[in-house]
Amino acid sequence: MNVIFCMMLLAGVVAAAISGGLNEAQAALLSGGTEAVSFCLSMAGAYAFFGGLLGVLRESGVTAEAARMMRAPMQRLFCFAPGEEAALDDICVNLSADLLGMGGAATPAGLSAMRKMAAAHAPGEPPSEAMLLFLTLNMCSVQLLPTTMIALRAAAGARNPADITLPTLTATGVSCAAAVLLCKFMSAGRKRRV
């Protein structure tokens, strides 16, 4: 992150110096923060609304129920190495929280799942099949309702801010399916080489 930020700033200023646009650069630097504040304010209402809905779902126990329902299919999907099943509960909480768009609840459970799976292996061992699959799934977002994008589109004055829901869901589904297939393919290849 650090590198990206520094590169962006340096590239911008250097490009401005070369093309003689230092005036524009100065204006952009001074207005960027203001833009961020008004942008956040324009999204605040929709964000609070989605936060509220998710709060109701969480306190109704829907999240816990979703995690419980995912246990059996997840057990089959992950092909755990011995000792790794200890992470199953955390994996279910992580994936169902992701699905419902509760990033705040998903990350701690996901990190704890990774730690539990790592504990089943000797330190310094390369990541296992289940760990790589779990990591890859977390690197493709699985979300039922793209709340941030809906809030962003509402702030930008879209006619129907939620009309990207189905395409987004399909795109996520396709990319997750591709990730799972590739992971299974790669691990099969790895086994054959050993």
Place this chain on the structure above:
Amino acid sequence: MFDSSMILPAFVVLTVLCGMHARIDVYGAFVRGAKEGLATLLQMLPYLCAMLTATALLRETGVLLRMETWLAPVLSALGLPGEIAPVALLRPLSGSAALAAVRDVLKTMGADSRAGRIACVISGASETVFFTGALYLGAAGLKRSGYAIPVAMIAYAVGMLAAGWMISP
């Protein structure tokens, strides 16, 4: 006929019914959740300040435009509009930078334009691959990432193609 404007109201009805079924204080739960949502937004604000400043700089100095002209032929060969190049590049690297880039696309091309909608779909359907990878591997104390990052990047590209294919011109 399915109407996409039904999704959100239906979700609200379902949520309220879930709350009533569980006999919880729906109003209280909503308010607590809203508070959390606002706290998340406030947490994001400093990052957005940094990233919006950096993207504003890149936009005003023409660097973004150059990135677009390099990436546009590749994107249009894949059936995607060239204007989403900054989003496509920044999304795996940083959530707030991508958010800033999507906002730029919505502003310049219009919220209901094809480019704007595709930018939203790509951004909503993917994750900050490198940040997540670093976080999860770090938590497990792992130094090697195996095939996870190349696989996630291929999956990201597949998701982009799906977005372009679904949102027809």
